[in-house]
Amino acid sequence: MSRTRKLWLGLAALLIASFGVLLWVGDQVHQYAPPLPQAVVTSGDETLFTGNDIELGKQVWQRIGGQQLGSIWGHGALLAPDWSADWLHREGVAMLELLARDEGAGSYAELDAPQQAALRSRVQRELRTNTWDPAKGTIYVSPLRAQAMLVVGAHYMSLFSNDPATAKLRETYAMRDNTIAELDQRRAVTAFFWWASWATAAERPGSAISYTQNWPHDTLAGNTPTSANFLWSVFSVLFLILGIGLLGWHHARQASHEPLPPIPARDPLTELKPTPSMKATAKYFWTVIGLFLVQILLGATTAHYQVEGQQAYGFALANYLPYALTRTWHTELAVLWIATAWLATGLYIAPLISGHEPKYQRLGVNFLWVCLLVIVVGSFAGQWMAVMDKMDLSKNFWFGHQGWEYVDLGRFWQIFLFIGLMLWLFLVGRALWPAMRGGKEGASIVGLLFLSTVAIGLLYGAGLMWGEHTHIAMVEYWRWWVVHLWVEGFFEVFATAVISYLFVRLGLLRVGTATTSVLFATIVFMAGGVLGTLHHLYFSGTTTAVIALGASFSALEVVPLALIGLEAWDTWKKQHAAPWMARYRWPIMFFVAVSFWNLVGAGLLGFLVNTPIALYFMQGLNLTAAHGHTALFGVYGMLGMGLMLFCLRGIKPQAEWREGWLKGSFWTLNLGLGLMAVLTLLPLGILQLKAVLEHGYWFARSAEFMDRPLIHMLVWMRVPGDTVFAIGAMLIAGFVASLWLWPKRQVAATPLPDAASESA
Amino acid sequence: MIEFYPQIKAVHILCVLLSGGLFALRGLMAQTRLAGVAQGAPLRLLSYTIDTVLLTAALMLVSILPGALFANGWLTVKLILLLAYVALAMLAMKRVHAPRARMIFYVAALATYAWMLGVARMHHPLGWLHGWLA
Numbered sequence A: 001m002s003r004t005r006k007l008w009l010g011l012a013a014l015l016i017a018s019f020g021v022l023l024w025v026g027d028q029v030h031q032y033a034p035p036l037p038q039a040v041v042t043s044g045d046e047t048l049f050t051g052n053d054i055e056l057g058k059q060v061w062q063r064i065g066g067q068q069l070g071s072i073w074g075h076g077a078l079l080a081p082d083w084s085a086d087w088l089h090r091e092g093v094a095m096l097e098l099l100a101r102d103e104g105a106g107s108y109a110e111l112d113a114p115q116q117a118a119l120r121s122r123v124q125r126e127l128r129t130n131t132w133d134p135a136k137g138t139i140y141v142s143p144l145r146a147q148a149m150l151v152v153g154a155h156y157m158s159l160f161s162n163d164p165a166t167a168k169l170r171e172t173y174a175m176r177d178n179t180i181a182e183l184d185q186r187r188a189v190t191a192f193f194w195w196a197s198w199a200t201a202a203e204r205p206g207s208a209i210s211y212t213q214n215w216p217h218d219t220l221a222g223n224t225p226t227s228a229n230f231l232w233s234v235f236s237v238l239f240l241i242l243g244i245g246l247l248g249w250h251h252a253r254q255a256s257h258e259p260l261p262p263i264p265a266r267d268p269l270t271e272l273k274p275t276p277s278m279k280a281t282a283k284y285f286w287t288v289i290g291l292f293l294v295q296i297l298l299g300a301t302t303a304h305y306q307v308e309g310q311q312a313y314g315f316a317l318a319n320y321l322p323y324a325l326t327r328t329w330h331t332e333l334a335v336l337w338i339a340t341a342w343l344a345t346g347l348y349i350a351p352l353i354s355g356h357e358p359k360y361q362r363l364g365v366n367f368l369w370v371c372l373l374v375i376v377v378g379s380f381a382g383q384w385m386a387v388m389d390k391m392d393l394s395k396n397f398w399f400g401h402q403g404w405e406y407v408d409l410g411r412f413w414q415i416f417l418f419i420g421l422m423l424w425l426f427l428v429g430r431a432l433w434p435a436m437r438g439g440k441e442g443a444s445i446v447g448l449l450f451l452s453t454v455a456i457g458l459l460y461g462a463g464l465m466w467g468e469h470t471h472i473a474m475v476e477y478w479r480w481w482v483v484h485l486w487v488e489g490f491f492e493v494f495a496t497a498v499i500s501y502l503f504v505r506l507g508l509l510r511v512g513t514a515t516t517s518v519l520f521a522t523i524v525f526m527a528g529g530v531l532g533t534l535h536h537l538y539f540s541g542t543t544t545a546v547i548a549l550g551a552s553f554s555a556l557e558v559v560p561l562a563l564i565g566l567e568a569w570d571t572w573k574k575q576h577a578a579p580w581m582a583r584y585r586w587p588i589m590f591f592v593a594v595s596f597w598n599l600v601g602a603g604l605l606g607f608l609v610n611t612p613i614a615l616y617f618m619q620g621l622n623l624t625a626a627h628g629h630t631a632l633f634g635v636y637g638m639l640g641m642g643l644m645l646f647c648l649r650g651i652k653p654q655a656e657w658r659e660g661w662l663k664g665s666f667w668t669l670n671l672g673l674g675l676m677a678v679l680t681l682l683p684l685g686i687l688q689l690k691a692v693l694e695h696g697y698w699f700a701r702s703a704e705f706m707d708r709p710l711i712h713m714l715v716w717m718r719v720p721g722d723t724v725f726a727i728g729a730m731l732i733a734g735f736v737a738s739l740w741l742w743p744k745r746q747v748a749a750t751p752l753p754d755a756a757s758e759s760a
Numbered sequence B: 001m002i003e004f005y006p007q008i009k010a011v012h013i014l015c016v017l018l019s020g021g022l023f024a025l026r027g028l029m030a031q032t033r034l035a036g037v038a039q040g041a042p043l044r045l046l047s048y049t050i051d052t053v054l055l056t057a058a059l060m061l062v063s064i065l066p067g068a069l070f071a072n073g074w075l076t077v078k079l080i081l082l083l084a085y086v087a088l089a090m091l092a093m094k095r096v097h098a099p100r101a102r103m104i105f106y107v108a109a110l111a112t113y114a115w116m117l118g119v120a121r122m123h124h125p126l127g128w129l130h131g132w133l134a
């Protein structure tokens, strides 16, 4: 059996086994999710909330932006509290005060230490005792707790209205006035928040651990890390070291002294005339630039809301574009422009690989582009209407804001996007087909490239697995199928495969070497990546198996990243392989940046938050943001830029590049991203972490903490980095525009394909 | 941010001194055989870094207390001098080949720098001369 064949079989076996286990875990999540009661009752069978209230509350919460304003169980926006943690703590404090008054004291603070300790232990018992009655479908709460719930409920009712008493708090939380205008809906949201907080402290039947594995940290509720949490954290570090050791050994053994292929005397790609469909991808790249610039603008606005929660320099911005919306669009555009760059790359290189331009391919490319524009504009309009309360709740799930971070599009738009992705697969597949048929040389690597695109397309389908009324634990499960399996699974494969393929095409890499190394890399990525999904689900209403599997396998994800320097060095050297490679200097530099941020953003900062014990204290703090930005832009944003430049080289073969602009753009983008992390996100995250450890999770996200001068100062420190970054974005935008608007023509020694008559 | 005005100002002043000191050193080296080192990447990047921090801190100070912009014009004068200083410094470092001319630009740049220090200390356009002339 050939080595390639063996690797293919190994990959297939690995994928079947890993996805089998992942599906099994999904079944567990489903079975052991925190129960949704039909009613929450107190003594005398008085009903406080019904199951319908909780369900309605969840839908209202989704409509106002869901995870894009505050968070639940640690997942969501960094501004505004984690509602589950905030409610839990407020309810505990309210009970302490009520009990203190029963003791005849004016307030809890007036009691002496032993009395306080007695009350705290009483409150802890109230919160932890699980009074769920499966037979009746009810949760029972004591009259004391019912009273505390009323107190906290009243606070929330005020917060989501336009009550002047909570105006300052809304400002700090970046909430617009009357976030929920209707009284019934406001009340329903309190029911949902209460239920979410109940599950964070109530112990699972037959165990001393809460439904959310004792997350959030709050000693008043007796929420401290579990022993499994600690054990699996330690084991996961060991697995990481073991993995690095094994992979290092493998590299040393495999070290190939195979000579490089004979380097072509001229750029093999200049002989290729771009086909009509290839040229038609140009407008995708203009779109990439446009979306990228808008994304930066929205990011700056989102950051600004941390210092002025409702205004921008005196203008009442929150009345038109509140935080929940700017954050939604900022995160969504990140995914959308990166995806657009890759879709375009797929469409551009498919005919390049096979040398075959199928009939009507150009029409398909143009049609898909129109669809993408319609999806962006349509879904954003729906989200605006939803958050601004201009859409009926019954339409929200389909056309408004689903409230799930990174997959917030209304269901209609999700389906539309899914169809768009299928159309893309069809277009890429039909153009690639001749190159994959009949065991041609290189069929394997093209097959892998195509496989990763198929997986990217199909995995978006996981985003259709939940419905309007699905349990939040299950929605989270499927949501991370999309987000995690994309970025930490098939995107990595796509990146490795596409870069290797480009080098093969340029004649700098042997097809055999490229095939085995890409296949091997795929196996390594998938070994950790698939079950690594569970590192997002440690605390979202799941069982200990999720902690064990998630911690162990996600640690393996870092193994190839730790050794990525080997790959980066190979990539770096390529720019000097032949004199004509100077033409590809900047695409290559962006690919080197991909490796750098894979190490720093994904590897280091990803592992910083990755062990269960770390994430227990760090989830939803700015440390996550530091990881998210450096990994998502650092790795896939840079890849998008590099791929775009590569394609533009071929679309405009005669244009002479303004290298200075690209150089400036490259360094300012990288420097700006680094400054953003170093000057703001990391220090802010570390201060928050200290606050969690010393006071509890609720405090690190509270208004009291966020309104400190030091925090404002750190947020202001984003300005220099963001400015540098924005300059980089404008330089690359100017560069792309210049290719069309004021091109410099190269004096070509050999006749080049005529690019003058092209239309995009 | 006003709570941190003193700290930001301290950073600003520290960078002013570092920046001036570094320029004095590099300018001197540029007159000698060490010109290559003076223009080499490490010192050049160090100088970019210091100047960026310096300018950022300055902008932060102005945005906290914009009043200084409209005072007696000292800030405006400092900005104009800054432009002159940058131009002279560039000439001293590389633009000009004649060693004599380079030396003159170097001295002129240092003098401008000293004037800027005076303007900043005195909060007056005349700088150090303020005490004598007014």
Ligand code: HEM
Pocket: A074, A075, A076, A405, A487, A488, A535, A536, A554, A555, A557, A558, A561, A598, A602, A603, A606, A607, A609, A610, A615, A618, A619, A620, A621, A624, A625, A627, A628, A629, A631, A632, A633, A635, A636
């Ligand atoms: C290039 C690859 C990666 C990208 C693009 C990426 C991106 C992201 C993003 C956008 C988030 C969500 C942030 C939020 O919810 O606000 C996230 C969360 C997370 N990532 Fe990654 N990531 C990558 C690789 C990794 C790796 C290798 C690890 C560690 C093995 C890791 C561990 C985590 C964890 C534990 C979270 C959850 C943090 C939380 O819930 O607060 N990531 N990642």
Ligand SMILES: [Fe+2]
Pocket: A484, A488, A532, A533, A535, A536
């Ligand atoms: Fe992940």
